[in-house]
Amino acid sequence: MPIPAPNLYPPFNIIRLSHVVFGVTDLAASRAFYVDTLGLQVTDEDDRHIFLRAMEERGHHSVVLVKTPEANVRSLAFKLFDEGELDKAHDWFEAEGHSVEWVERPYQGRTLRTHDCFGMPIEFYFRMDRLEPIHQKYALYHGVKPLRIDHFNCFASDVDKAVEFYNRIGFRVTEYTEDEESGRLWAAWTHRKGGVHDIAFTNGLGPRLHHTAFWVPTPLNIIDLLDLMSTTGYVANIERGPGRHGISNAFFLYILDPDGHRIEIYCSDYQTVDPDLEAIRWDLKDPQRQTLWGAPAPRSWFEHGSRFQDVEPVASDMKATPIIAP
Structure with a gap:
């Protein structure tokens, strides 16, 4: 089957991928891997969550680790162009027969949770808390x-x-x-x-x-x-x-x-x-x-x-x- 022609005028405007939410069974072991070994930066953590970003990222997180009984992926997330695109996305997925839900997510504004053509959980948002730049804080670079x-x-x-x-x-x-x-x-x-x-x-x-x-x-x-x-x-x-x-x-x-x-x-x-x-x-x-x-x-x-x-x-x-x- 040939690939389709590019769709330059989609029903809503996705800017980029944003973050992944991993379910992990041992939060301390995951922290040692992602922080101490890879070098991602902790932006917040408690006894059930760790939020991480990389060195050039201004958004609050690009990885969320959630302590769960079994390892899984909770969602893949994408950033939209502005707040109005969220409503367009909601209406499009709903019209296509997909489940749609407005969900609360830490450090994010309104967030839409839905699924793709295979049932894979995907989320969309526009606003995420911004953090100070750290790309020139070279003492933080490791891993x-x-x-x-x-x-x-x-x-x-x-x-x-x-x-x-x-x-x-x-x-x-x-x-x-x-x-x-x-x-x-x-x-x-x-x-x-x-x-x-x-x-x-x-x-x-x-x-x-x-x-x-x-x-x-x-x-x-x-x-x-x-x-x-x-x-x-x-x-x-x-x-x-x-x-x-x-x-x-x-x-x-x-x-x-x-x-x-x-x-x-x-x-x-x-x-x-x-x-x-x-x-x-x-x-x-x-x-x-x-x-x-x-x-x-x-x-x-x-x-x-x-x-x-x-x-x-x-x-x-x-x-x-x-x-x-x-």
């Missing part, structure tokens, strides 16, 4: 020196369906993987903010969250993180990389937090600001698609993902298979 949240990648049982739905609300495809035999999409990268992606979709049991990515200054920060993790008890949490993707051209590393939530550390992709930019097509069997150089992805990278709260994932019927490390 991998994360600058900002960059994207989500989700498993989807039908990537064509995901692309069609998210195109309707304004996400534009930058790169995609097509199965030559069936003509169906194996994966797609879509954006709002002018990078390669705000949210991407990979074929598999879904919906599940494949990973959340953070942008770092240079590849050397990733090497420093590997040295740190390998000598502080986290060597088993290193899943894949370092390497460079063919898709996005990004230098990458994939690691797992104490509950198995996958985090990508990421730099060196490119801008996609022009609204008429042509998407780049990749064949599923191209060996440089997922890895321009470096070891192929392990089987866990295609099978392991974080489940969303109260959402039962569905298997894909697509039979095509990617290149998997032996």
Whole structure:
């Protein structure tokens, strides 16, 4: 199925991805990972929550850790252009038959909770408390020196369906993987903010969250993180990389937090600001698609993902298979 033409006039205006809410089983262990090891900054915490931001972020949080009996993902959140766009989003999702609810969220204004075409919980807001800039407080930089949240990648049982739905609300495809035999999409990268992606979709049991990515200054920060993790008890949490993707051209590393939530550390992709930019097509069997150089992805990278709260994932019927490390 060909990718749809860009929808330049969506029913409401999404600016970018905003934050992820992780359910974690051990708050202290998660704090040690995200704060002491990765280097995210704590903006508030209590006995059930930790709010975190990266070094360039002015919003109050880009990650929320919530203590829960079992690990899951509570929601993925997006920032809208202004307050009026919230009402447009509410009316659009309601007209499409999706559940809609106004919810209270700390440090945010009005927040709309709804779900996508697979039942994946998504939230929208306009106002979040602003904090003072810390990007020049170099004494605070440690770990991998994360600058900002960059994207989500989700498993989807039908990537064509995901692309069609998210195109309707304004996400534009930058790169995609097509199965030559069936003509169906194996994966797609879509954006709002002018990078390669705000949210991407990979074929598999879904919906599940494949990973959340953070942008770092240079590849050397990733090497420093590997040295740190390998000598502080986290060597088993290193899943894949370092390497460079063919898709996005990004230098990458994939690691797992104490509950198995996958985090990508990421730099060196490119801008996609022009609204008429042509998407780049990749064949599923191209060996440089997922890895321009470096070891192929392990089987866990295609099978392991974080489940969303109260959402039962569905298997894909697509039979095509990617290149998997032996």
